[in-house]
Amino acid sequence: MLFNSHAFILVFLPVTYLAFLAARRAGFGPAPTLALFACSLWFYGDWSVPFLGLLVASIAANFAIGGAMLRSPMQRRRTLLALGVAGNLALLFWFKYAGFASGVLADATGRPWSLSGVALPIGISFYTFQQIAYLVDVWRGDEVDRSPLRYAAFVTFFPHLIAGPIVHHRELTSQFPHLRQGRLLPNLAIGITVFTIGLAKKVILADTLARTASPVFDGAAAGAAPGLIAGWLAVLAYGLQIYFDFSGYSDMAIGLARMFGIHLPINFASPYRARSIVEFWRRWHITLSRFLRVYLYVPLGGNRRGAARRLVNIMLTMVLGGLWHGAGWTFVLWGALHGAMLVTAHAWRMARLVGPPAALSAPLTLLGVMLAWVPFRAADLGATGVVYGALFGGNGLGAAPPSAFDGLAAGLALRMPGLDWALLLAALPVGLALGLALLAPNTQTWMRHFSVGLPTPGYETGIEEPRRVAWSPGLRAALLTGAALAACLLLLNRPSEFIYFQF
Numbered sequence: 001m002l003f004n005s006h007a008f009i010l011v012f013l014p015v016t017y018l019a020f021l022a023a024r025r026a027g028f029g030p031a032p033t034l035a036l037f038a039c040s041l042w043f044y045g046d047w048s049v050p051f052l053g054l055l056v057a058s059i060a061a062n063f064a065i066g067g068a069m070l071r072s073p074m075q076r077r078r079t080l081l082a083l084g085v086a087g088n089l090a091l092l093f094w095f096k097y098a099g100f101a102s103g104v105l106a107d108a109t110g111r112p113w114s115l116s117g118v119a120l121p122i123g124i125s126f127y128t129f130q131q132i133a134y135l136v137d138v139w140r141g142d143e144v145d146r147s148p149l150r151y152a153a154f155v156t157f158f159p160h161l162i163a164g165p166i167v168h169h170r171e172l173t174s175q176f177p178h179l180r181q182g183r184l185l186p187n188l189a190i191g192i193t194v195f196t197i198g199l200a201k202k203v204i205l206a207d208t209l210a211r212t213a214s215p216v217f218d219g220a221a222a223g224a225a226p227g228l229i230a231g232w233l234a235v236l237a238y239g240l241q242i243y244f245d246f247s248g249y250s251d252m253a254i255g256l257a258r259m260f261g262i263h264l265p266i267n268f269a270s271p272y273r274a275r276s277i278v279e280f281w282r283r284w285h286i287t288l289s290r291f292l293r294v295y296l297y298v299p300l301g302g303n304r305r306g307a308a309r310r311l312v313n314i315m316l317t318m319v320l321g322g323l324w325h326g327a328g329w330t331f332v333l334w335g336a337l338h339g340a341m342l343v344t345a346h347a348w349r350m351a352r353l354v355g356p357p358a359a360l361s362a363p364l365t366l367l368g369v370m371l372a373w374v375p376f377r378a379a380d381l382g383a384t385g386v387v388y389g390a391l392f393g394g395n396g397l398g399a400a401p402p403s404a405f406d407g408l409a410a411g412l413a414l415r416m417p418g419l420d421w422a423l424l425l426a427a428l429p430v431g432l433a434l435g436l437a438l439l440a441p442n443t444q445t446w447m448r449h450f451s452v453g454l455p456t457p458g459y460e461t462g463i464e465e466p467r468r469v470a471w472s473p474g475l476r477a478a479l480l481t482g483a484a485l486a487a488c489l490l491l492l493n494r495p496s497e498f499i500y501f502q503f
Contacts, residue, residue, distance in 0.1 A: 004495045159264065165286075167265065195252050235370055245430050269286065269444075315339040356369075374391075
């Protein structure tokens with residue numbers, strides 16, 4: 001089930017909430033956690049029953065390894081940790097990277113080693129990372145919750161199971177024992193509001209922008225050569241599409257969890273307003289940045305082994321982070337581009353060179369991020385080169401790309417033929433979305449009086465300078481939220497998957 005589907009909103013969610021309410025009233029203390037766990041299994045099983053078995057087996061194996069580590073001396077803990085991490089990575093490698101690796105081997109040897117047809121279990125990257133973090137924390141001697149129900153509920157909790165936020169186990173297991181104590185109506189009001197904001201981001205903004213970005217990138221993969229205008233509009237449209245698609249998903253996940261009185265971590269903090277690439281990664285996909293820093297960059301040595309090694313570790317972290325997103329050279333290139341930008345920024349600071357003027361730092365950062373999205377979206381390196389060629393004028397000026405308003409543009413062109421309506425209406429949603437990303441208050445700022453999500457130490461919370469506009473419960477807020485939710489439901493005839501579902 002997709003969050004942006006009638007089946008989820010009108011069937012699964014009401015049934016799950018009613019089950020949660022019944023469990024709260026039961027005399028059995030862990031009943032609310034058990035209800036959420038059971039409904040989360042239903043949610044995942046709707047995608048694939050066999051892969052539900054894989055998820056349950058993964059949970060059981062990691063929980064058992066964690067228990068064995070706690071009962072073992074440190075030297076044996078190291079062995080168990082190595083086995084646990086290797087097992088998780090082997091599972092992830094088989095389902096996500098075996099086809100890519102076999103293709104690389106086939107290209108290198110000239111032999112038909114290519115392996116294809118391995119289906120990717122949805123959410124495997126997210127639940128694998130979260131369980132590796134759990135094992136590492138057990139090995140370090142950090143406090144962990146050893147309740148099998150709370151551990152299983154932490155991994156499977158449906159709001160974050162498929163595409164994050166990447167939740168640390170203590171962030172959830174510490175909240176489950178208190179589910180019977182939360183205030184129902186305030187949590188429900190806040191949760192529905194945040195969910196609706198995320199749904200509107202996905203349905204109204206991201207899906208509209210996709211109708212400009214996708215034809216250009218798909219055409220490049222098929223051999224077409226877009227012009228300068230289509231190339232730039234498509235790249236900007238995709239950069240804004242993925243932002244509103246993924247930040248919308250994160251808002252929806254945070255809102256869904258809040259309906260049940262659970263706080264998930266903030267995952268976005270207006271990243272397109274960042275004034276440097278370093279700041280961008282403190283604001284974009286915050287929980288992934290945290291995981292990469294704590295469980296990859298620091299174990300690689302972090303900044304403890306000199307300046308040169310620090311820069312190497314940054315590059316390795318970003319390349320591996322790119323590969324985590326997808327099994328393909330385009331994702332490696334995307335990670336390498338961000339690694340190169342981060343290495344350049346840190347080297348620049350270490351050399352104490354003068355940076356660009358403050359007025360240019362944010363636009364330059366945004367330009368670099370947008371250009372780096374090209375390989376992330378392109379089907380392969382060849383299509384990446386075609387789109388980059390278009391951006392730098394290699395294919396001429398060209399015409400406007402397709403958009404969600406082509407029919408309207410054709411009608412206006414007949415009545416007022418003096419204007420290029422196709423270009424104007426293709427640029428309209430891109431300009432509107434860019435204005436919202438750069439100027440509008442983000443979700444946690446608008447809801448700042450109600451603590452919509454958990455802050456992540458060391459990263460931006462996203463709560464900006466106090467603004468005059470702030471959400472407050474009441475009849476007007478209820479009517480506006482209801483109207484927005486109804487409008488989104490009317491647009492859900494063909495719900496589209498979230499971009500991060502493929503990872």
